[in-house]
Amino acid sequence: TSPSAPKPPLPKAELHLHIEGTLEPGLVFALAERNGISLPYATEDALRRAYSFTDLQSFLDLYYALMDVLRTEDDFADLANAYLARAREQGVRHAEIFFDPQAHTARGVPMGTVIRGLARALDGAQETYGISTRLIMCFLRDESAASALETFEAARPYLDRITAVGLDSAEVGHPPSKFAEVYALAREAGLKCVAHAGEEGPAAYVWEALDVLGVDRIDHGVRCMDDERLVARLVADQVPLTVCPLSNVRLRVIDDLADHPLPAMLDAGLLITVNSDDPAYFGGYADDNFTAVREALGLDEEALRRLARNSFRAAFLDEETRATYV
Ligand code: ES4
Ligand code: ZN
Numbered sequence: 001t002s003p004s005a006p007k008p009p010l011p012k013a014e015l016h017l018h019i020e021g022t023l024e025p026g027l028v029f030a031l032a033e034r035n036g037i038s039l040p041y042a043t044e045d046a047l048r049r050a051y052s053f054t055d056l057q058s059f060l061d062l063y064y065a066l067m068d069v070l071r072t073e074d075d076f077a078d079l080a081n082a083y084l085a086r087a088r089e090q091g092v093r094h095a096e097i098f099f100d101p102q103a104h105t106a107r108g109v110p111m112g113t114v115i116r117g118l119a120r121a122l123d124g125a126q127e128t129y130g131i132s133t134r135l136i137m138c139f140l141r142d143e144s145a146a147s148a149l150e151t152f153e154a155a156r157p158y159l160d161r162i163t164a165v166g167l168d169s170a171e172v173g174h175p176p177s178k179f180a181e182v183y184a185l186a187r188e189a190g191l192k193c194v195a196h197a198g199e200e201g202p203a204a205y206v207w208e209a210l211d212v213l214g215v216d217r218i219d220h221g222v223r224c225m226d227d228e229r230l231v232a233r234l235v236a237d238q239v240p241l242t243v244c245p246l247s248n249v250r251l252r253v254i255d256d257l258a259d260h261p262l263p264a265m266l267d268a269g270l271l272i273t274v275n276s277d278d279p280a281y282f283g284g285y286a287d288d289n290f291t292a293v294r295e296a297l298g299l300d301e302e303a304l305r306r307l308a309r310n311s312f313r314a315a316f317l318d319e320e321t322r323a324t325y326v
Helices: 025-035 044-048 056-069 073-089 101-105 111-123 125-129 145-161 176-188 203-211 222-226 228-236 245-250 262-267 286-297 301-313 319-325
Strands: 012-018 092-099 132-140 164-168 192-197 217-220 240-243 271-274
Touching: 012 217, 012 240, 012 271, 012 286, 012 301, 025 044, 025 056, 025 073, 056 101, 073 092, 073 111, 073 125, 092 111, 092 164, 101 111, 101 132, 101 145, 111 125, 111 132, 111 145, 125 132, 132 145, 145 176, 164 176, 176 192, 176 203, 192 203, 203 217, 203 222, 203 228, 217 222, 222 228, 222 240, 222 262, 240 262, 245 286, 262 271, 262 286, 262 301, 271 286, 271 301, 286 301, 301 319
Parallel strands: 012 092, 092 132, 132 164, 164 192, 192 217, 217 240, 240 271
Antiparallel strands: none
16 A cells, blocks of 8 residues: 555444434435425535534424435335445444434334335345444434334334334433333333433433433433533443534534534543434534544544444444454
8 A cells, every 4th residue: 555545444333323314415316206205405405505503403304304205115225225335434344223213103104114124224234334233213202202102012023123222303301201111111122222311401311311211321421521420420330422523513512523522521531432423414424523523623543543442342242243343
């Protein structure tokens, strides 16, 4: 290799990735065409110009609107394959992928269509892309606890395909404790548990996710830095936090990447991972987030390697498989 050859991206696990958030404008138009759906945007560029967000809700409005083009098993398989191809280029060797079944079943797309379509792509991922995969089924926290319970029951026939449950969508006003019952059922069924907490919501929601839901990881969690006792707890138990730097900037959780608390979180001894959240919307996939924090925060090679190693430590892998990555 020549001295100027670009370094390959660090091998890493992606632990915070909404598959519906990988829906790129090109695929939106292709699926709209295939399914006979007319879009309120004339061109891909016109659509891209709508990707300017003021907060989490302004993003969610577009995210839920565009996923209406996802109708068939093939659509979900194509979406996941497109993501896996991008992820491979970004050094991703293991991906734990969120999906939002209620966003599809509410539109009349059956649970089985969603899971079978995604599973078809994931089943071939090790061979085709060299990526091992897991599925994490998320409940929409701005829907009712009863709807989450119905969703869990609808997914029971497919639980052998699902590694964990998660909690996402509009955070403020929807504390983790609202979902205590469905998380208890998920744990009884042998699933791992994660939850978005401390993205726009307060540190108190991170406490609830730990103590009421019993989560194994916290998604985002950046607001933990408001509460010293909480940081001490997260450090003591080495609870992984799946931080998403470009997402935080685009959704204005953080004003500027240069002000991101990531370095302080690492210094505090937290088990931090870096992830892409909704890369089609937030301007970058997994390694793009690594590059962005290196450039904006001046993280050195050792810190980046630590983040990559943390991603495998925090992954839902059996120890024998984990040893092949770290
Ligand atoms: C999400 Cl960034 C974020 N936060 C909460 N819920 C979500 N669903 C998709 N992306
Ligand atoms: Zn997320």
